[in-house]
Amino acid sequence: MVTSLGVAVVGFGWMGRVHTQAYARVPHHFPQLTVRPRLVTVAEEVPGRAEEAAAQFGFAAMTRDWREVAADPRVQAVSITAPNFLHREIGVAMAEAGKHIWIEKPVGLSTADSTAVADAVAKAGVQGAVGFNYRNAPAVEAARDLIASGELGAVTHIRVRLFSDYAAHPDGALTWRYELERGGHGVLGDLASHGADLARYLLGDIASLAADTAVFLPERARPTGATAGHALATGGELGPVENEDYVNCLLRFASGARGVLEACRVSVGEQNNYGFEVHGTKGAVFWDFRRMNELAVSRGTTYQDQPVTTVYVGPGDGEFGAFQPGAANAMGYDDLKVIEAYRFLRSVAEGTPYGATLPDAVRSAAVVDAMVRSAASGTWVDLA
Numbered sequence: 001m002v003t004s005l006g007v008a009v010v011g012f013g014w015m016g017r018v019h020t021q022a023y024a025r026v027p028h029h030f031p032q033l034t035v036r037p038r039l040v041t042v043a044e045e046v047p048g049r050a051e052e053a054a055a056q057f058g059f060a061a062m063t064r065d066w067r068e069v070a071a072d073p074r075v076q077a078v079s080i081t082a083p084n085f086l087h088r089e090i091g092v093a094m095a096e097a098g099k100h101i102w103i104e105k106p107v108g109l110s111t112a113d114s115t116a117v118a119d120a121v122a123k124a125g126v127q128g129a130v131g132f133n134y135r136n137a138p139a140v141e142a143a144r145d146l147i148a149s150g151e152l153g154a155v156t157h158i159r160v161r162l163f164s165d166y167a168a169h170p171d172g173a174l175t176w177r178y179e180l181e182r183g184g185h186g187v188l189g190d191l192a193s194h195g196a197d198l199a200r201y202l203l204g205d206i207a208s209l210a211a212d213t214a215v216f217l218p219e220r221a222r223p224t225g226a227t228a229g230h231a232l233a234t235g236g237e238l239g240p241v242e243n244e245d246y247v248n249c250l251l252r253f254a255s256g257a258r259g260v261l262e263a264c265r266v267s268v269g270e271q272n273n274y275g276f277e278v279h280g281t282k283g284a285v286f287w288d289f290r291r292m293n294e295l296a297v298s299r300g301t302t303y304q305d306q307p308v309t310t311v312y313v314g315p316g317d318g319e320f321g322a323f324q325p326g327a328a329n330a331m332g333y334d335d336l337k338v339i340e341a342y343r344f345l346r347s348v349a350e351g352t353p354y355g356a357t358l359p360d361a362v363r364s365a366a367v368v369d370a371m372v373r374s375a376a377s378g379t380w381v382d383l384a
Helices: 014-029 049-057 084-096 111-124 138-149 186-203 333-350 358-377
Strands: 003-010 035-043 061-063 077-080 100-103 128-130 155-163 206-214 219-221 238-240 246-253 258-264 273-280 283-288 294-299 309-312
Touching (some): 003 333, 014 333, 049 061, 077 084, 077 333, 084 100, 084 111, 100 111, 128 333, 138 273, 155 186, 186 258, 186 273, 246 358
Parallel strands (some): 003 035, 077 100
Antiparallel strands (some): 155 273, 206 246, 273 283, 294 309
C-alpha cells in the first residue's frame, strides 16, 4: 500500500530546488517505493523566493519562517538546504518536532554541530539522511565493491581531488560562504567534506592526518542585495575572506593505507574536477565525476605494464537500472540526488537507514576539524 508523506523544503536556493525536483522524480524512477512525497511547505527568508517556488513546484503553502514548518502537523519530513550556520538550529528543532530530516552537508560548522543534530535524530527516533551525493554514483559503488572483492589486492594508497573554479573570479561576492561564523571553514566544509566521505566510504576509517591550507583571494566585495549561488559583485565595500580557498591533506587509514586529499575552490580552468584514484598491490581503479558513468580499471597478474580498461557501469551497478536500460547511457548530477531522495524516503518507510546518515556527517566533520587543527599546528593529528 502506497502512503503519502508530507514534505517541506527549508531554504530555497539552488540546492533547495534540486531537492524539490528530486522529490518530484522519485515515483517515476522508483515506483516500488511505498511512500510518495507530497510537497506541503517551502520556507525561505528572502522576499519573494518562497512564492516563486510554490508557484513553480506546487507547494501547498509557503513561509519566511522555518519555525512554522516545525510546528506544522502536515509535515512529516523536511529537507534542510539552508546555509551552513543554520543547520544545527534547524536540524535539532525538526528532529525534536518528530520530523525526519534530509540535510545537506556539512551539517553545521563543526563536529559539535553535526553531533548535536545526530543526537537529536537518534533521541527522537526519526530518520536522518545527509547530502553526500557522490557516493551514490553507481560507478563509485562499483569501485567500492571492486575494492572489497580483493581484485586490486591490498589497497596501498588513494588520491582524492576536488578542484573547482566557483570562487575563482576576483569579483565573486563576499557572501556567507566566506565567513567563519556562517560558512565555516570554506573549501574544507564545502568540498573536502565530500572528499573525506568518499575516502571513508571506499577505504574505511581515517586514523590520522596532516593538512596545509591557504587563502589565495583574501578580499571580496560585499553584495548589495540577496544572492543565490556564486554571484558576482562589483563596486561594493571590500571585506576579508575568513576561510580557506585550498587544502592539501595527507591521510593514514586504520587499514594501513595512505592517502592524499586535495581540494580548491579557486582553481581557474577546473570545472567540477572531482574524482579519486585507488591503488592496490595487484591493480587500480580510477573515477572522474565528469565521466560519472565509467571507471578506469587495471587488474590482473602482470603488475608491470598492466593495461587500464574503461568499464561502463550498467543496470547491475547501484541504482543505475532505475534510470537507464544499458551501459554507457549517461546519468547526471541530479540523478544522484534522486537516488538520495529515494534512499531517504525508503528509510522513512522501512524504519531502517539507507545511504549516508548523520553518523557519516559526524565522521566527515571530525576529519575537517582535524584538518583545521593540523594546519594551525603544523603537525599530524590523530582521529579517535
